[in-house]
Amino acid sequence: MARFLIVEARFYDALNDMLIAGAKAALKAAGHKAEVVTVPGALEIPAAISLADATGDYDGYVAIGVVIRGETYHFEIVAGESARGVMALTMDGIAIGNGILTVENEEQALVRADPAQKDKGGEAAKAAIALYGLKDKFGG
Secondary structure, three states: OOEEEEEEOOOOOOHHHHHHHHHHHHHHHHHOOEEEEOOOOOOHHHHHHHHHHHOOOOEEEEEEEEEEEOOOOOHHHHHHHHHHHHHHHOOOOEEEEEEEEEEEEOHHHHHOOOOOOOOOOHHHHHHHHHHHHHHHOOOO
């Protein structure tokens, strides 16, 4: 049994709740433990994962958040930089499943967050589990 930390940028409560439910269900089904920590926004997710990983308390991470396009360039910055930060940590050998939704509107987010539909939270948890397994296999 591994310990996973779900790091969520809480902005859209109902959507986040669905993403977290999907992630927790996938982790539980695989026999793993999960904790949740909340950060202010998607840009803070990579930093929180880095800080948590330095403790050695967790075997993997699930990044959860929702970024919906608005009227300004801010969407591109948040979407791109949060993904870049998560990818950089993954390339350093940290097992992370990226469940940060980057969508045009709330309707798209709802379909992707809902565990009964696209279940992106569950998919992110499964990705983290798969990377954890590879890390274990390759002695990381």
